[in-house]
Amino acid sequence: MTTTLAGKEVNVNAEGYMTDLNQWTKEIALEIAQQEEVTLNEKSWQVITWIQEQFKNEDALTIRKVGKSGVTDIKEFYELFPNGPLKKASKIAGIPKPVSCI
Amino acid sequence: MKRLVILGAGTAGTMMANLMVKKLPKHEWELVIVDQNRTHYYQPGFLFLPFDIYQPEDVIKPINDFLPKRVKRIVAGIDRVEPKSNQVLLENGELITYDLLVIATGCNIAPEEVNGMMSDKWYKEVFDFYTYDGACALRKKLQTWEGGKLVIHITEMPIKCPVAPLEFAFLADAFFTEKGMRDKVDITFVTPLSGAFTKPVASKQLTYLLKEKNIKIVADFAIERVDSDNRKIHDYGGQEVDYDLLVTVPTNMGDPMVARSGFGNDLNYVPTDKCTLQSKVADNIFVIGDATDLPASKAGAVAHFEAEVMVENMMHFIEGKPMRFEFDGHSNCFIETGHGKALLIDFNYTHEPVEGSFPLGGFGPLKLLKETRMNHMGKLAFRWVYWNMLLKGVPIPFVPATMSHAGKDFSAIECD
Known part of the structure; x- marks a missing residue:
């Protein structure tokens, strides 16, 4: 399915996660962040870039990994993306939600 | 004489030993498998032990019962792999050189x-x-x-x-x-x-x-x-x-041996090509089962499907031909729901579990994503299949390495 974000038509799944990272732009990220009630600062953008790199390398994303990323620590990650930081940061970064097999 | 060394004699390593024995000519290849344990555990059975559905003796058998006679068995801990010199250093100080290496050292809990x-x-x-x-x-x-x-x-x-x-x-x-x-x-x-x-x-x-x-x-x-x-x-x-x-x-986490070898990721998994199963460490190292960093489930069924693809790729590699067999992340598993019922799911890298019938599309007899008694019987029967067919590399009828789309209802999701 598709939806309109920042004036562009983009592919998303039923939960609103983007399914094509190529369509992602900073403007789209800002709009998703607003929906999720997250304010982005300079650090948030660094984390988003790092998350996108992990996705491109097909590395599974975990809280522990974010903590060891060198970009941020876990405490700060929770401050940047309150209430389910991995889920929210993934959505804003335009990558799929971390999932299990069912 | 060339030498294939398999590290780990769990589900994946044992399957590879049985499959490669049939492929590699006796007069050209020696096969060696290294594992410090003498017991093979039926790991899916661990779930049933706490609830007294299985007894401890249902899940353990000697490793040697499942290895072909031609395979040389070394009982020792593995210190590290040295990819540059094509050798494995054992904890007892012994060195083994290899022409081809399979890493099947699995993963374990790290509380x-x-x-x-x-x-x-x-x-x-x-x-x-x-x-x-x-x-x-x-x-x-x-x-x-x-x-x-x-x-x-x-x-x-x-x-x-x-x-x-x-x-x-x-x-x-x-x-x-x-x-x-x-x-x-x-x-x-x-x-x-x-x-x-x-x-x-x-x-x-x-x-x-x-x-x-x-x-x-x-x-x-x-x-x-x-x-x-x-x-x-x-x-x-x-x-x-x-x-x-x-x-x-x-x-x-993957085996500490991977960290000592210096090529694991932060959880000690070995960087592996997700289609060919060749390691990203060296061309003559292949990785199977829980030891890989693939975005597939860590499960025996996955190792089984990987084995079929990997054997073909390894043979092509030996013959100097390009590898063309691709793993699609295929996995399936029974999910016990209690009171004698179970669900069955079948999926791969790109397709999530959906409803339908399995293994024969439209016929079954097993139902996907539905709780049935038949699925529970399937799960219990699987222990027999595991000990008698899967480990020994006997093909399981109607269940191919790559996922079948027949008889499945994908209408509920969008496919790309």
């Missing part, structure tokens, strides 16, 4: 990764069931436990057999119901993911199970520490959950 998980309460109030010792200790505990708050907890992904914790919750509900003490047990499932079910179709089809069985869910819980004195687990976001009995799935 020491979470603060407070390993304490004097380990195997008294805090248990795992992913090891033989843990499952047996929990079995003993459940025989006399009088009830209270049972918390089933996943530390972080990826874990071996991702549905096992949920199955544990379902079986616990059935176990305490049958014991006539379900009203004394409060069951909570704590996960770092967004819910017990994370894929849209499965979530829609299966969420009723949790309600029906009165299992509470605490989601998005990234554990920071276990407070074993006060019986609480805390997460980084400030959530806390009380327990009387904590059944946790600790962080899963």
Whole structure:
């Protein structure tokens, strides 16, 4: 399915996660962040870039990994993306939600 | 004489030994398998041990019973692989050179990764069931436990057999119901993911199970520490959950041998090409099963499907031909839901589990994503298949390495 974000038509799944990272732009990220009630600062953008790199390398994303990323620590990650930081940061970064097999 | 060395004689390593013996000519190739253990564990059976559905003797057999005579067996710990010199250093100081190497060293629990998980309460109030010792200790505990708050907890992904914790919750509900003490047990499932079910179709089809069985869910819980004195687990976001009995799935990590070899990722998994299963470390090293860093499930079924693809690729590699057999991430598994019923799911890298019939599209006899008695019989029958067919590399009828789309209902999801 598709939806309109920042004036562009983009592919998303039923939960609103983007399914094509190529369509992602900073403007789209800002709009998703607003929906999720997250304010982005300079650090948030660094984390988003790092998350996108992990996705491109097909590395599974975990809280522990974010903590060891060198970009941020876990405490700060929770401050940047309150209430389910991995889920929210993934959505804003335009990558799929971390999932299990069912 | 050339030499194929297989590291690890678990599910994946044993299958590879049996398959490669048939492919590699006797006068050209020597096969060696290294594992420090003498016992082969039927790991899917660990789930049933705590609930007295299986007995300890149902899940253990000697490793040697499943290895062909031609394969040279070395019982020793592995210190490291040295890819540049094509050799493996054993813990006893011995060196083995190889022409071709298969890494099948699996993964194991690492409870020491979470603060407070390993304490004097380990195997008294805090248990795992992913090891033989843990499952047996929990079995003993459940025989006399009088009830209270049972918390089933996943530390972080990826874990071996991702549905096992949920199955544990379902079986616990059935176990305490049958014991006539379900009203004394409060069951909570704590996960770092967004819910017990994370894929849209499965979530829609299966969420009723949790309600029906009165299992509470605490989601998005990234554990920071276990407070074993006060019986609480805390997460980084400030959530806390009380327990009387904590059944946790600790962080899963690849073998420390991988870290010593210097080529693992942060969880000691070996960087592996997700289609060919060749390692990214060296061309003559292949990786199979739980030891890989693939975005596929860590499960015996996956290792089985990988083995079929890998054998062909290794033969092409030996002959100097390009590899053309591609693994698609195919996996399937039975999910026990308790009271003699089970679900079955079938999926791969790109397709999530959907409804339908299996293994023969339109016919079955097994139903996908539906609770049936037949699926439960399938799960129990699988133990026989495992010992007698799977480990020995005997093809399982109607179940190909890559996923079949026949007889499945993909209408509920969008395919790309």
